[in-house]
């Protein structure tokens with residue numbers, strides 16, 4: 001009963017451990033999935049913002065190229081559009097139309113600055129043209145731009161970053177401007193040649209609208225993951241609950257089973273006990289009858305007497321076996337280090353008469369290891385296996401062969417005989433209590449021997465099995481744990 005309770009507790013513990021493990025794995029999986037989704041969403045935001053910045057940048061570039069293509073453009077002089085002092089070396093900087101309107105030359109950078117000022121007011125995009133070698137101080141680069149410009153000169157094609165400014169996030173994109181033939185009209189005097197990095201233009205784009213979209217998507221990700229996670233936990237909890245109920249049901253079942261087994265054992269014990277003395281009397285009296293009155297009865301009568309004696313002996317043997325079975329299931333084993341050779345020698349000795357009478361040869365390995373086991377139990381195992389071979393081997397039995405194998409955790413001992421084969425079905429059933437081969441009903445045997453072997457194997461942390469094939473006889477195996 002205690003064993004059943006212990007098993008129940010360890011089952012519950014392992015169920016709980018599994019549930020916790022599954023729940024933790026599920027949580028980690030959800031977290032991981034959440035992280036992946038969040039990462040993907042953030043990446044998408046940046047991709048979108050980068051795409052818009054590139055579009056704006058390309059549009060600026062188109063304007064600038066257009067203006068450069070014209071060698072600058074003329075615009076009417078106004079308060080915002082004053083003649084550019086940096087262009088004073090160009091003779092046609094200021095012209096007057098026939099109607100008297102004053103026009104001044106706008107260089108591409110100047111024009112772009114005006115355009116950029118316009119759209120900074122219209123949308124949240126700031127543009128900036130800059131260089132390490134300034135024509136106009138108001139185009140001076142900031143720290144990030146200065147670093148990027150240095151890198152452009154080393155060949156980097158684009159600079160890109162997210163910046164926190166004025167309490168908002170900005171995406172900054174900057175690309176180098178390479179001097180072409182048409183730029184040199186105004187920039188040659190600074191020493192530039194075609195192909196030099198003349199400077200760079202950048203746009204900085206407010207990320208706020210993207211952040212809003214992102215926050216919305218994030219909410220969906222968080223909520224869906226949370227719901228999914230809770231759903232998973234619910235399923236795990238339900239499984240745990242069902243498992244717990246099953247374990248409780250099994251406990252009840254096993255308890256009642258153990259109880260009935262206990263009752264059966266008690267019954268068997270008292271029957272065998274009560275049976276013993278009458279059988280002994282029958283045996284004794286029949287012997288006496290034969291001895292004293294053998295002359296008064298005829299041969300038939302004497303044969304009856306012998307039959308009765310034999311039957312009484314069989315009953316005695318059965319009673320003994322029942323007692324052995326009960327005590328095997330009840331008493332703990334007493335293990336010691338054993339020499340298998342000794343055990344086999346004893347069993348062989350016990351069967352020597354039968355072996356020689358039936359001309360059966362005995363084979364065993366030359367080398368056998370020491371094993372840790374219960375001496376009497378192991379003797380019983382081999383006795384039973386050999387008995388079995390002799391009893392059921394039939395006419396063909398000529399060899400009994402002991403085998404030994406091992407793996408990492410078990411000693412595997414076997415007894416092979418080349419007698420009559422067993423059916424596959426019988427191979428499975430022989431170790432059950434009171435099982436006897438149908439065809440062997442005429443052979444004396446209690447059907448308890450192999451059941452006892454099975455008990456012994458289990459007490460030694462192992463198991464028993466058998467194999468058989470036509471023309472090959474039968475092999476019985478017992479595995480016993482190396483560490484007991």
Ligand code: HEC
Pocket residue numbers: 068071072084086087106107108109110111129130131133134135136137139177178179180182183184185186187198199200
């Ligand atoms: C019509 C004359 C003119 C042409 C053509 C011209 N620029 Fe400029 N550029 C200027 C002047 C003047 C400035 C400085 C004043 C300003 O910012 O308005 C300037 C400023 C710049 C700046 C800003 C940094 C600084 O030095 O202040 C860069 C970068 C620049 N130009 C690149 C180019 C490139 C590249 C080309 C050819 C694709 C080009 N420019 C064509 C006249 C010109």
